[in-house]
Amino acid sequence: MKKYYLGIDLGSTTSKAVIINEQDEIVGRGITNTRANYKVAADIARDEAEYDARFNLLQRKIGEDVTKPEFKKYMQDLRSVFQYGQFRRRMESLERMLNKTVEEFKYENKAAILVKLKEIIETIRPQIQHGFINEDLGSKNQFFRDIVSEKYNVEVEAKGKEYYEPLMLAFDKSITPIENEMVHYNFKELVLEAMKILDEKYKGLADEQEDGSKEDWYYAQLNAVKDNYKNVEFTLRDHIEDIANEEIHVAKMVGTGYGRALLPFPEDCIKSEILCHAYGAHAIFPNTRTVLDIGGQDTKAIQVDSHGLVTSFHMNDRCAAGCGRYLGYIADEFGLSLNELGPEANRATKETTICSTCTVFAGAEVKELLHNGEERPNILAGLHKAIVQRAMSLIARSGGVRNEFTFTGGVARNEAVLKYVKQMVTDSYGDITMNIHTDSIFMGALGGAMFARRNISADLPTAKEKAKQEN
């Protein structure tokens, strides 16, 4: 039986899971923003990583054909619609919960609120379905809460003032329990359901004419699929049974991250996130000597040796300004989603100076600046710059950037942060190779999985015993 190794990184904002094989290759990765219960978060992230692993195994089974445009497009759509299948089930739970919550309200106009709620649900349900099936919503790395709340909020605004408060309250009360609900999906059932939906989609698209309203690549991909989708379906059906039944046998796992101590893992399966991030970053970029990890509430500057082992590290103390949560707070202040922050900041024509080193005070400063007519992108640029300046101070304290530099953690996904990191590292340390991986957020989980494969923690007592015997 093939052996796999699992790394779970329980962060303060998101939980990540990575599954690797015996060659240290990543076979699956999963992420969730569930955080109320770390056990559930770990399970959800692990399930997500397993689904991802099955898709990747499926792609491998298909062999060379997978590089053909029709397979590429089909697989991309399949993943998106698969995600929609999961999403739809969670959405149904949310709908029930919303109704239940409003039923318990004591508002006089409760009946009218329920009507409005129904209208909203009826409006956003097809919007979300359309987004996943026809508009690539699945590839945008957004969580259930982000997608639903964005659409829900728009509709609530349109329902008038008297419904605003109860409808928002209903959402706030309902979303967290639904997010934290552990739902096991049947992979095969969901894939077949997705294929059925895609079959319908492509059938309908077969008659679509090129009218020049979309990019050329869209028509190229579409044409490839609509002529060949039956062939792709046929090939996939051959393997789905096998893939769905394949046991992903996790031989060992390691938990890391902020919530690691709360994991129901044996002590030897829990590792510091500092070691894991460094190990993961080093595995992907072996020449890395300095790692910067900006997570939800920790920023870590880590120095590693040629084996990927940590030689020293420095973390923010006492204050989490400059971490991911700071961005979350700022996003709330501006009424933006986290994903919109970076692009908005990059539209700046100048960087407004933000004096405050405290997240809450920075919020007050932002209000003042907006009041004085400062442009939103300029303020955001200033805030992003401030975060990076804090990180640079930590890097300096940890010994500076000595050689190749790798940036990991969720914040590395933010393009404005990335821009300032590149700029400031170059300014302070010269022309240094800088690595930023698209999977930067998974580096801690990857490191954990690699430790699990090496069985390092479990080996320790044995090594100690050996040393004793030698003496």
Add this chain to the structure above:
Amino acid sequence: MSQEAQKEKSMILQKEMIEGLFNNLDHAKELGKKVCYTFVPGNLSELIRTFDMLPVYPEINALQSAMRKKSGGYIKEAEKNAHSEDVCTYVKCDVGMMMKGNIGPTGTKIPEPDVLLLSYTGCFTFMKWFETLKREYPNAKVIMVHTPYQENAKMTPQMVEYMVKQFKEEVIPQMEAVTGIKYDEAKLQRMLALSKESEDWITKIFDTTKHRPSPIDAYFAGVYYIGPINIGFRGTQEAVDYYKELYSEIQERIRLGLGPITPEGEMKEEKYRLVVEGPPNWTSFREFWKIFYDMGAVIVASSYTKVGGVYDMGWRHDPSRPLESLAEYCMNCYTNLNIPQRIDLLSKCITDYDADGYITNSIKSCNSFSAGQLGMMREIEDRLEVPVGFIESDLVDPRYFSYSNIKNRLESYFQMLAQRKMMEKENV
């Protein structure tokens, strides 16, 4: 005699000494003794005793208040009276304690000072501290000695002469005036001979960490060991007896191959040997210590146990040069060493005691320790290729000890050491 009984004997001796001192302080008036407030670094205990005065160490009272969970309230009291959040928390704790009636660690009232003796000026805060106390105790005599910093890594004859001049012209005449006792150099010399003896013993005690397992923890238990020598008993037969007893107890531990004693019993397995720079946190002293012993980490040397005097390099009080050696003593306390000297000293500890790692506990409100700590750490890391760790806490303000943050960093640090050790074994 059993091990436990031996352990208790030195502890009982220490307890008796401290209780005796506080008892005398409580009855200072009846005993006709004058009271001298002074600080541990560069303390002139023998000179104070020559004039038959009783010493009070405000920073020791502050750390003891913290261990008895009283410092938080005292600090709030001081802050209510306009002491800023950034002021050294020893100061605020002491000022707060004074405002709340000046009840000392043993529950008895600490008498007002007759003398405020500042014999180490390397810590600027000490000066401001006594300025504050002077306002509260206008009748106290303030005696200040300027202690030159070892900028060029040495004590020159001119520096010694400069300090001796201050002793002769300022300190001694004023002490004579306050106490009405004439300066008796022969008495001082007798005490200095005993000081030298205590210093020999304490050096031997801290040198026992060369053994594996180390029989003592030179930081968490070390702070208790330095008690008598730092709080006025240096120069007494009691201190010599205490250290002799302690040394023999440790010898017995070595003979039996035992590790250090912790609050939860004996440390079973020594996994990591560390050198620590910086004072400990006092408010959560036990929790802080526990993180280390739970991980099998023993501290084989620490800079903090040298605040009251550095004896590792062979320096001793010398009865044949009484005032000169007091001058040298003041200039030779740890925080009066320049940064390269501190690096050399800590490097020697790491090498001599075969440490696996070096940790800095940085105290933001303590400039004497914190200035240069990061640079020292980098230099030591480069020089010895030893894994280094950095944590931050406070002396006696409970608000600045974040257990989970410190534990998280230390856990990471220990895992880093574990990895290193494993790699080293694989490469052998």
